[in-house]
Amino acid sequence: MNGSKRDLAIRVEDIAKVYRLGVKDEMHDTFGKTVMSFLRKPLKNLKKYKSLYQFDDIDMDSSGGADRDDILWALRGVSFEVRQGEVVGIIGTNGAGKSTLLKILSRITPPSRGEIMIRGRVSSLLEVGTGFHPELTGRENVYLNGTILGMRKAEIDRKFDEIVEFSGVETFLDTPVKRYSSGMRVRLAFAVAAHLEPEILIVDEVLAVGDVAFQRKCMNKMQEVGSQGRTVLFVSHSMPAITRMCERVILLDRGQVAADGEPHQVVSEYIRGSRESAAEKRWEDLSAAPGGKVVRLRALRLKTEDQRTTDAFDIRRPIGVEIEIEVLEDGHVILPTFSVWNSEGINVCVAVDVDPAWRKRARPPGRYVCTGWIPGNFLAEGAFTLNTTLWLQEPVRNQEYHVTDVLAFHVIDSLEGDSARGDYVGDLPGVTRPLLKWETVYYEEGREVSRIGRAAI
Amino acid sequence: MNAGKEQVSIIRPPRGWELINLRELLEYRDLFYFLVWKDIKAMYAQTILGFGWAILQPLIQILIFTIIFGKVAKIPTDGIPYFLFATVAIIPWTYMSTSMSLSGLSLITGQNMLGKVYFPRLIYPVTPVLTKLVDFGISLLIIVAVMVYYQVAPTMQLLYLPLFILMMMCVPMMAGLWLSSLSIRFRDVRFAMQFVIRMLMYSAPIVYTASSIPETYRFFYSLNPIVGVIEGFRASLLGLPMPWEYIVPGLVVCIIGMVGGALYFKRMERVIVDVI
Ligand SMILES: Nc1ncnc2c1ncn2[C@@H]1O[C@H](COP(=O)(O)OP(=O)(O)O)[C@@H](O)[C@H]1O
Ligand SMILES: [Mg+2]
Numbered sequence: 001m002n003g004s005k006r007d008l009a010i011r012v013e014d015i016a017k018v019y020r021l022g023v024k025d026e027m028h029d030t031f032g033k034t035v036m037s038f039l040r041k042p043l044k045n046l047k048k049y050k051s052l053y054q055f056d057d058i059d060m061d062s063s064g065g066a067d068r069d070d071i072l073w074a075l076r077g078v079s080f081e082v083r084q085g086e087v088v089g090i091i092g093t094n095g096a097g098k099s100t101l102l103k104i105l106s107r108i109t110p111p112s113r114g115e116i117m118i119r120g121r122v123s124s125l126l127e128v129g130t131g132f133h134p135e136l137t138g139r140e141n142v143y144l145n146g147t148i149l150g151m152r153k154a155e156i157d158r159k160f161d162e163i164v165e166f167s168g169v170e171t172f173l174d175t176p177v178k179r180y181s182s183g184m185r186v187r188l189a190f191a192v193a194a195h196l197e198p199e200i201l202i203v204d205e206v207l208a209v210g211d212v213a214f215q216r217k218c219m220n221k222m223q224e225v226g227s228q229g230r231t232v233l234f235v236s237h238s239m240p241a242i243t244r245m246c247e248r249v250i251l252l253d254r255g256q257v258a259a260d261g262e263p264h265q266v267v268s269e270y271i272r273g274s275r276e277s278a279a280e281k282r283w284e285d286l287s288a289a290p291g292g293k294v295v296r297l298r299a300l301r302l303k304t305e306d307q308r309t310t311d312a313f314d315i316r317r318p319i320g321v322e323i324e325i326e327v328l329e330d331g332h333v334i335l336p337t338f339s340v341w342n343s344e345g346i347n348v349c350v351a352v353d354v355d356p357a358w359r360k361r362a363r364p365p366g367r368y369v370c371t372g373w374i375p376g377n378f379l380a381e382g383a384f385t386l387n388t389t390l391w392l393q394e395p396v397r398n399q400e401y402h403v404t405d406v407l408a409f410h411v412i413d414s415l416e417g418d419s420a421r422g423d424y425v426g427d428l429p430g431v432t433r434p435l436l437k438w439e440t441v442y443y444e445e446g447r448e449v450s451r452i453g454r455a456a457i
Numbered sequence: 458m459n460a461g462k463e464q465v466s467i468i469r470p471p472r473g474w475e476l477i478n479l480r481e482l483l484e485y486r487d488l489f490y491f492l493v494w495k496d497i498k499a500m501y502a503q504t505i506l507g508f509g510w511a512i513l514q515p516l517i518q519i520l521i522f523t524i525i526f527g528k529v530a531k532i533p534t535d536g537i538p539y540f541l542f543a544t545v546a547i548i549p550w551t552y553m554s555t556s557m558s559l560s561g562l563s564l565i566t567g568q569n570m571l572g573k574v575y576f577p578r579l580i581y582p583v584t585p586v587l588t589k590l591v592d593f594g595i596s597l598l599i600i601v602a603v604m605v606y607y608q609v610a611p612t613m614q615l616l617y618l619p620l621f622i623l624m625m626m627c628v629p630m631m632a633g634l635w636l637s638s639l640s641i642r643f644r645d646v647r648f649a650m651q652f653v654i655r656m657l658m659y660s661a662p663i664v665y666t667a668s669s670i671p672e673t674y675r676f677f678y679s680l681n682p683i684v685g686v687i688e689g690f691r692a693s694l695l696g697l698p699m700p701w702e703y704i705v706p707g708l709v710v711c712i713i714g715m716v717g718g719a720l721y722f723k724r725m726e727r728v729i730v731d732v733i
Contacts, residue, residue: 019731107468107575109730116468127573133495135502144495147488148574176502 120199129189134178559585560633612696634718682707
């Protein structure tokens with residue numbers, strides 16, 4: 001596919017979206033109160049009400065937009081082009097403006113500035129099952145939802161059997177949807193959406209619902225849509241899905257395009273730039289920190305090899321777990337430990353500080369920073385939480401101080417081919433994902449021809 | 458792909474006043490059809506009487522009014538039996554009041570959908586005006602039955618009825634456009650609705666005759682388009698002389714009100730999703 005030859009499908013030029021803060025809540029006052037406040041401060045109120053619809057007072061044209069505390073720039077100066085048949089992923093932290101961008105592209109809300117050119121019919125899927133009505137039967141909802149998403153009746157007639165087959169709810173077709181399980185409802189709704197045949201498909205994070213098997217089915221369907229030469233724009237928090245499906249990724253950061261290009265590079269950039277959320281915890285007030293009269297916890301921190309604090313780790317790189325303690329009483333053997341839990345609640349591993357310098361040795365009072373390194377190519381992709389426990393040994397009886405669910409992090413596989421998944425891009429189950437050493441002996445007609453080994457790291 | 462059919466659309470920040478895009482609305486006729494279908498089905502789902510309610514509801518109201526205003530208060534009706542007099546007014550009034558209230562609340566009712574999918578926003582207030590036509594059609598049976606009972610023969614005046622049905626649809630449309638736009642700002646539209654509708658009922662000659670209004674106020678009185686609709690229905694069904702002086706002012710108000718409402722709606726449409 002020679003990208004440059006393909007026609008433009010979408011051109012976004014300097015789009016900005018401004019929301020006014022605060023006014024929203026005040027707007028929903030009762031009519032009576034409004035009249036009263038109009039009587040009291042007529043001019044001020046008139047201005048306030050006008051301000052909701054007009055942003056004349058805001059300098060829209062300055063490239064970044066003026067910073068003011070009563071307005072919020074959900075998007076500012078976003079520009080990009082998408083060619084026909086391109087599958088583009090959009091990533092970014094919560095509140096980066098991804099949904100806002102998709103809403104503007106699908107005409108749900110107008111931009112405050114800029115211009116968008118779209119060539120072809122657009123269908124957008126910002127939610128699965130918009131407009132489903134519980135009293136209607138599955139069959140009726142297929143038609144209702146289909147037309148809401150922009151299909152014509154004739155079109156649905158044509159694809160009806162296919163939709164029903166994809167959903168797998170044939171037997172309940174004439175049952176009101178209110179008697180469906182939520183899983184069935186999602187299946188049916190996605191089946192309708194999957195059979196839209198727009199030139200441009202816009203999908204927000206909607207695939208996070210439904211069971212794993214069905215999610216996979218949906219992903220495949222989206223991939224199929226992409227391979228049919230349609231343009232797809234989709235938002236996802238699943239980095240494997242993004243890197244697997246997209247030929248290009250746009251990273252939004254606080255309403256601006258922070259990166260745009262090759263998926264692995266942009267995803268890596270996203271990982272690198274991730275803000276520090278659950279990556280660090282400090283107890284400023286030592287007397288309130290976890291612990292007792294012997295030892296207290298000062299801080300917990302997740303870091304990379306180059307000492308950066310982050311909550312997103314490349315699957316190939318080690319994860320440093322830093323436990324900072326303050327020993328207050330002499331004469332105790334103290335063991336910092338931590339355990340790693342995955343999102344399914346499985347305890348992946350427990351690590352006990354085995355630093356030879358302090359094995360079986362009482363720690364004199366003072367500050368200690370103990371770091372345990374989880375090796376790269378060990379944890380599987382996904383979200384993890386970290387529990388920390390301080391074990392107290394000799395001379396007194398064992399005592400423990402627990403801190404649970406304070407730190408959380410993600411392990412992300414940017415699919416560059418040198419992780420344990422090799423060139424496989426689908427979902428991989430498993431709690432750990434070690435990079436094994438593999439070797440092959442090749443026999444040709446009974447004779448050993450070669451030994452080809454691939455070393456781990 | 459079929460490059461010839463491809464449409465190019467431009468999205469820009471909206472400026473100034475805009476007119477309604479009728480062609481776009483027409484493209485969504487299948488959606489109209491299913492939305493109306495949904496409303497009807499949802500309304501009568503799991504009721505024993507089903508469409509029977511479309512008959513029973515106005516019928517009960519007619520009976521109550523006949524007893525209170527006809528038998529007890531003995532309101533004069535220019536010699537028309539009160540039951541007949543009330544029937545031809547309450548049927549269109551029931552349509553206007555219910556569709557007006559549904560239309561006015563349509564954006565609030567549909568707020569979940571508003572932020573999730575785009576179709577012309579005008580579809581929200583228009584749908585109830587169409588949905589309620591089904592009920593209206595069914596309740597016309599009451600009019601037929603009552604006219605047969607009172608042996609009122611149809612006259613040439615009946616040819617005017619389509620005009621008044623159209624006008625009858627314009628009233629809730631106009632009200633719906635204004636009220637739904639206002640409901641974005643003021644949530645108390647929801648609470649005020651029932652009250653306003655009750656007031657409106659007495660603003661029109663539904664339980665009394667228009668001729669009981671003093672001549673000096675007649676013009677102001679008939680600026681209310683509901684007056685024209687009710688008077689028009691009575692005249693065309695009962696074969697009375699057409700009281701144009703009650704109809705024309707309301708018709709003019711109705712048309713101006715609808716155009717104004719549509720313009721205002723289009724203007725408010727831009728912020729609906731952001732503030733709702
Ligand atoms: N209707 C609204 N009124 C005010 N602020 C809004 C509105 N919609 C979104 N925002 C704000 O705009 C920003 C971007 O939101 P969104 O596009 O939903 O982010 P994302 O989808 O990337 O998580 C957020 O800070 C959000 O709070
Ligand atoms: Mg979002």
